[in-house]
Amino acid sequence: MNEKPRPALFRVRVNLVDSNPEIWRLIEIDADLTLSQVHTALQAVMGWEDRHLHDFEDLDPHTRWKPGQPEPRRWGPAYLVEDDERLIPEEDFTLREVLTQSRPLFYEYDLGDRWLHSIILIETLPKTSTDHSVTVIRGERRCPLEDSGGIDGYEELLHAIADPAHENHHDQVEWVTEMHGNPGHPFDPAIFDKNATNRTLRKLFPRGPRG
Template identity: 60%
Template sequence: MAAGVRLIGPAVLRVRVHLVGSDPEIWRLFEIDADLRLPEVHDALQTVMGWENSHLHEFLDFDPDLYVNVTPMRPRRWASALLREDDDEGFYLAEEDFALRAVLTHQVPLFYVYDLGDNWLHRLDLIETLPKAPGEPSVTVIRGERRCPIEDSGGVDGYDHILHVLEDPADDEHDDLSEWVTSMHNNPGRPFDATRYDTRSVNQALRREVPTGNTRTQRK
């Protein structure tokens, strides 16, 4: 379907997400039910990317690294009830009140920050809008490249540093970081491989974790 065409009924959004600043780029192409609410989108992104869902997150309709001027209508940020507990000034909108189709368009990308300390910034771009068939899975990964970084590895720069040290056995930090990566990787049956992304296993996990259905949600 051509860009800019908006479906009124059940729809699937074909989306490309990448980890901003990653080089080589860490990215995924996936399809997702347009009517999933942002908390469900968060859960889907955790599985699609390979995160462990152990930190806070937020959604934004602007790039926080580039946006400067703030008008009364923008920017918009969405967060969970947990993050909104201390938001006395109403900084955040309730993420559970918004469906994905209401905040991601061909004209405006959506940004997702996971771990507000390491600040893993993701950009979601809408590629195509398609009709959703009955019984179609809510989320399906088409393809992607490279595993996501290790949790708590210090953001994009910290993770890059770890990868460079792992490649150099002569580095003073090599042994300590190798041991740490092994403990954090938590998969003794498969050695850590930063280049690997297994679409099949991710889709199997999505079938278990993200319900399938055409339940419509109220949109804002």
């Protein structure tokens, strides 16, 4: 009989692919969370609002699979699996089962804007009863605004709101103000609040019997 794996934390780096300056997080996450739970964690870790579809892949979507490589796999929520037989239910697999140091994981959010995140395993740590399921250790820059058009669209948006002479400056500032929804704190793409993010994670993942 196979021995049950010991509780573990994966220390991983999550990077928003092609972001420049780079938008990234260093987190510690329970290796036994299902990919469905990892999705919930990544939404909070990055600062997304969970308005759109998502999936996971173990092959960089920007590269082509070559014969001799392991067959690429894709995971998604059960309601998408019904319409795509190539998709594996994300509820049935844990992070431990799909992420290795030799093979990173890719998480795509909003299949229209295509916000692609790379998830790279740095090290495995023992998990104790006092450890939280998900913790942000470090990070830089907030994630883009929802529906801002992917990396290229977001970069153009930032350029427009920073330049009063830009032809779309006024309209884009109005849109950002409406989307940001926090007039007391002007939108600043450079800010990432690690403490606020961890407070959100504590609500989403309260400590249970295994931490």
